[in-house]
Amino acid sequence: MDTLGVRWTADQVLALAPDDASRRAGSKLGTAGPWSGAGSSGEGAVWGLCRGSGSKPYRTVVDTTGPAYACSCPSRKFPCKHALGLLLLWSEGDGAVGGGDAPDWAERWLESRRERTEGARAREAEGAGRTGGDPEAARRRAERRAARITAGAEELEQRLADLLRGGLASAEQSGYGLWEETAARMVDAQAPGLAGRVRELGAIPGSGPGWPVRLLEECALTHLLDRAWLSVDRLPGPLAATVRTRVGLAAPAEGAAVRDRWLVLAQYDSTDGKLTTRRMWLHGRETGRTALLLSFGAAGRAPELALPVGVVLDAALLPHAGAGALRAELGERFAPPAPLDRPPSGGTVGDALTAYGLALREDPWLDSWPVTLADVVPIPTDHGWQLADAVSVTGGGEALPLSGPALGRPGLWRLVALSGGGPVTVFGECGHRGFTPLAAWSADAPGETVPLH
Structure with a gap:
């Protein structure tokens, strides 16, 4: 703990890295050797000068309340390796990053950021009191887009009918090109959700045994x-709001903001080659509500929003409609991040399956549902690893197979090592293919979140 509210762990810092290359490069800079003039303030700022290949050191500053980053290096990644290295140095807490006043170059950026933040809040407050724009023009635009989506949906229906009429075997023979062409037409119809489902259909024939x-x-x-x-x-x-979201119409944030102490449960990225999507799961300590924050980055650039896993944010979230009302936007924050004292409360494997089933009733296209399992043990079987209720080890419980692209081998072994054969608390996504664990807590260290992705 320090004057910034909570000193992040190295795992929390590395979880912010936009890719593996940045994670490795940042780790090499997480020592005092290349740094000079490093310091921190009680307002959430960390700064330092990092020696590089040029004659002048790189100026690096981080606002941990965002977090947000600035560096004089030419990297287009956020955070860059220098920001990661500086945060790793700060996370050690060994005095290499002391306290004090920020130098002029860091203070100018921090002040500019404060002004931008205050300006954005003022614009939001001003916009909240007026409808803005021409309602009639907006209605006509919405009607034109709806007509294009309808035309795309009708074309896709014909494509599916042709596939079933010709037999599923024809999908393997025709290859991916026809599906990509269909997906492109869905994009032209302004239905990116349908385009994504078409691309998934095109990839299935090459996905291995059982593909039909x-x-x-x-x-x-x-x-x-x-x-x-x-x-x-x-x-x-x-349900109509969910359908609109699924075809690709963005559901705006609506309704009253929900203020809570939000535990950052997990964060991971996925990409389709054109867009990187960052998913951040939060859990309200008082409301018990689970929320999903999404952040996007164009090809080659990481999403801007990143939150350290395992901290608690006193903040307001703005909920979206549809799709289980999980998605939200991060609103105003009222205090610096605080340390976690205990994991979220969880249930049994049976509770998780029930929750997923109820969610499917509201959204039939749901791939998974966020759940927390309490007192479960990872066990190996002939068909892979499972998470089982602790009582099932001696008989009488249920188990879920571990699966999902977010779980790599290092994450699996980290979970097994954390358990050591004993019960743990695990947060993850429960779906029809099994359970993807994203974070875990042991009984010995309930305040330490262990990322599993």
């Missing part, structure tokens, strides 16, 4: 989404 079954399942879900869109005006309000 998986293809038929995904075709059925895509057909269901098409038909739901074509009759969206007759659906109940919450």
Whole structure:
């Protein structure tokens, strides 16, 4: 602990890295050797000069309340390796980063950032009191886009009918090109959600044994989404909002802000080659609510928003409609990040399956649902690893297979090592293919979040 509220761990710092290369490069700079003039303030700022290949050192400053980063290096990554190295040095807490006043170059950036933040809040407050724009023009634009999506959905229905009429075997023979062409037309129809589902359909025939079954399942879900869109005006309000979100219409943040002490449970990135999507899961300590923050980055650039896993934020979230009302936007923060004292409360494997089933009733296209499992043990089986209720080890419980692209071998072994054969608390995503663990806590160190991705 220090004057910034909570001193991050090395794992929390490295979880902010935009890629593995930055993580490795930042780790090399996490020692006192290349740094000079390093310091920190009680307002959430950390700064320092890092010796590089040029005659002048790189000026690096981090606002940990964002977090936000600035560095004079030419890197386009956020955070760059110098910001990661500086935060790693600060996380050691061995006096290499002392306290004091920020130098002029760091203070100028910090002041500029404060002004931008205050200006953004003022604009939001001003905009909240007026509708803005021409409502009639906005209505016409929405109608034109809806008509294009409808045309795209009708074309996709014809594509699915042709596939089933010709037999699923034709999907393997025709290759990926036809699906990509169909996906491109969905993009032209301004339905990126449908385009994403089409690309998934195109990838299934090459996904290994059992692909016809998986293809038929995904075709059925895509057909269901098409038909739901074509009759969206007759659906109940919450389901209609979910359908609009699934085809690619952004659901705006609406309703009252929810202030809570939000535990940052997990953060991980996925990419489709054109866009990097960062998913951040938060859990409200008082409300018990789970929320999903999304941040996006164009090809080659990491998403800007990044939160250290395992800290607690006193903040307001603005919820979105549809898709289980999980997605939210990060609003005002009221205090520096605080340390975690205990993991979120969890349930059994049966509770997780029930929660996923209830969520599917509201959103049939849901791949997974966030849950926390309490007192579970990772166990090996002939078909891979499972998470089992602790009582099931001696008989009487249930188990879930571990799966998912977010779980790599290092994460699996980290979970097994943390457990040591004993029960742990695990947060992750429960879906029809199993459970993807994202973070875990042991009974011996309930305040330490262990990332598993």
